Amino acid sequence: MLDPNRWFTEIDEDNHSAFSLQIKRKLHEEQTPFQKIEIYETVGFGNLMVIDGFVMLSSRDNFLYHEMMTHPVLYSHPDPKRVWIIGGGDCGSLQEVLKHPEVENAIQIEIDERVTRLSERYFPELCQANDDPRAQLKFEDGIQWVREAPAGSVDVIIVDSTDPLGPGEGLFTEGFYRDCLRCLGDDGLLIQQSESPLFHPHILHPMRKAMKAAGFREVKTLFFPQPVYPSGWWSGTVAAKTAIGQPREADILDKPFPTRYYNLDIHRAAFAAPNCFLEAVAREEN
């Protein structure tokens, strides 16, 4: 039995499974106007951020998520100069984005400033780019941001949100995607975390359908491992205003920063879709 004083446990109620990490101590807990944030020091995974009881990230394995939410889409866009991150308050996606020298401007629009302040304190390794002159940190509602922003004003939108419960809910709707589409330039790409292909097809497929209904011409899901999330198998879905281009091979092979998971082979491989997913996509169309 797991002693609740020594283990943090997240139960996936729908899938009747649970994942636990052994903890040394709770470092912080607060209720913000938006959500409850807890930070733990774990024994094997470094620090852990939990929001409303759901694991957001650990020091040990967040590289998988952050690399796969940024590099595939940035290296698929022919010239990503202007990037928005909706959510992503831990600043890990922002940091990866700013490793791309062609990015001139990256705006993180996080509704809850406390996520960023706690990340600066407990995950400083993710916040190394916060002072980059190309970075802007806005603490606003991402839904309103895309509603009000000028047409064609961004190249890549990264929706790095919580699940569609609480503040993240409106980020999974056709209306939101329609606003994103309007904000994107002609080669514009959007990526959004799209949950577990095994555990959450009821979120993933309606989300893909909403992206297509909003007018995105091409929608493709990519897959990657993420041990601290339910099932350990996660996805991001890329939506293109016109088309998802081929990866910029030469730039990837010559990238001026190290990665721990991502590379050219992984970029291509991540888009390979299992049969069970393809069958569910076929059902989406009906």
Added chain:
Amino acid sequence: MLDPNRWFTEIDEDNHSAFSLQIKRKLHEEQTPFQKIEIYETVGFGNLMVIDGFVMLSSRDNFLYHEMMTHPVLYSHPDPKRVWIIGGGDCGSLQEVLKHPEVENAIQIEIDERVTRLSERYFPELCQANDDPRAQLKFEDGIQWVREAPAGSVDVIIVDSTDPLGPGEGLFTEGFYRDCLRCLGDDGLLIQQSESPLFHPHILHPMRKAMKAAGFREVKTLFFPQPVYPSGWWSGTVAAKTAIGQPREADILDKPFPTRYYNLDIHRAAFAAPNCFLEAVAREEN
């Protein structure tokens, strides 16, 4: 807190993490001469087999493991007629192997007959090929089997074993691989489950090194999701007597059986290696 009467929990002591499945009841428990086997009925994952406290398989997600331990290697061999499965007592790998019409003979060499008998009872969907006239079920020690078998007598060896603890231990040694190499025909391929790339590099890399030391000319690891195993991210390592061929494309596109995960894109994608793995491989060579 997880009530131990309602949840089965496997703790990964080295990684200070745990995975739990909600159970309806324990269906069976026995201590065999080799190990302790438990079978549970879960709420969300169908039936669950546990050996010595470690999850072996669930009805819900074993398709990932069984498809990836069989089809990539069978479709990489130019003409796989003779197949051995070392371990694999649940018969799931045997069943996948026998879906290939070119296989003339598949021998499962499982040390513990009780695993097979319990699988026949609690996982009948995995045992549909046990009466296939091409199948032979031997209940013997796989290590001795490969030591005594004639040279060049098999095309593909699938090592579908427990972790290198207990009866599985001798299956991760250079001596065992040397015997396997001798038994394989000229185009011969071996695949062995090789644990989690994130949690168990201390098993995976010495195993790859032992395969190379035994004389295998090419050794390549493939990756796939497996939610019920620690970290949810698993691997198999393929070792070739001469070379791992290109996948038989036309045969894969025209395969006479359905798969839920595997297809040609997945075959290629599974071999894409993340940077952290490639760096560890480079250290292997030294």
